[in-house]
Amino acid sequence: MLNQENKELLTVENLDVHYGDLQALYNVSLQISPGSIVSIIGSNGAGKSTLLGTITGINKPTRGKITFKSQDIGSVPTHTIVAKGITMSPEGSRVFEKMSVEENLFMGAYLPNARRKRQELLKRVYGLFPVLKEKSGQLATYLSGGQRQMLAIGRALMVDPEVILCDEVSMGLAPVIVKDIYHKIREINREGMTFVLVEQDVKRSLKYSDYSYVMVKGKIVMEGPSSELPEDEVKDAFFGIHKYA
Template identity: 65%
Template sequence: MDANALMAIDGLSAHYGDFQALYDVSMRFPKGKIISIIGSNGAGKSTLLNSVMGIVKPSAGKVCFAGKDVTGKRTSAIVANGITMSPEGSSVFEDMSVHENLLMGAYLPEARKRKDSLLARAYEIFPALKEKEKQLATFLSGGQRQMLAIGRALMSDPKLLICDEISLGLAPVVVGDIYSRILDVNESGVTVVLVEQEVKRSLEYSDYGYVLVKGRVVMEGETKDLSEEEVKEAYFGTGKYA
């Protein structure tokens, strides 16, 4: 898998002052796949993503993207390399239209040049956004906001799209719809990382999974080989993981 890894994280640790949030985390995100990172509240999911995005400075370890060391680089440089994150909480620009929100995602020169085709792809994947293109984001439903946040992230034309907790606060039927759109995003050639608390759904939609508990990877594997029950035991620290 290594030769194909679009992103390789090795021995990553992160601290907030004296508190250690990540311990020696290593992961591989193979090109063209959907990878899920599953963990409960406070497991270190956002810290991991923020370390990858250059928002949190890791205290040890290395992040390589497409063969290049990007550890500790500025966020803008990381985005320019082809990594984008759709942050937790589906934040959108409330007083801008759907259309304007999407364009905000194409702020780098390369994406700006190709904004029309990128916009067409975003609307093709999320037809609900096309219907609302002139409306202010503040009037969107929770599910539409999440779509807009993902659509905006896609506008930078990432090779790797990282989604932090897509299902947070959304009704199951809406989550199902968004997950199936994620499959379309992946089909369009984007490697996707899903960060989730929701075990069943993440396993169902991804090729490879990692379980993060208290800042450590405690389980990983092809999702076809991971049992929901075992993942839940690891996740909740029950059974043989107690």
């Protein structure tokens, strides 16, 4: 057995992040086990995107430590963090509108390692999302919301990462499409991919993840195995009911 310290893929310890005078994160700590799906649940402005942005080196923490595979990545630039194996699927399923679906996917495979195996990666993405194959030559701007989210996840897969951070998977999508995408995430996870999912959908987050953290106003106020967290209490925290604020 590995000891607790080495067993985690990604850890965040006592993170503080500021935007000028505004403090966005307070003493945030997380542990992400390899092969798990971890959700970070919180309402608008809770600090979820700030947290993902700090893990990927876009925001610089004022305090705290971020460790990936036992290496300190707290002051490492974003491109190096991506090369080490952490990729983000951004909020709002941002894609390159003026590029075809396939060109968007190849944009993900820009690092030497991924570039070498890009045909294999592409095949896998098309296997997971056949609609992307059907629309491979079309401009991304013509995709529906659900297809864009699939493309954003597909592009993250093309980076050939070890962990994918997904910011607001279900935002703006119809429930039936969200369900479909979550099933795909589970399928990808079963093949070994670790996911960190940022969500505002409490029920779905708890259902599809192994472990959850609840954030309110820049702080983690609750955490635990998703199957053990009471949905009502998570919702109370989420809506800023006094005892969690």
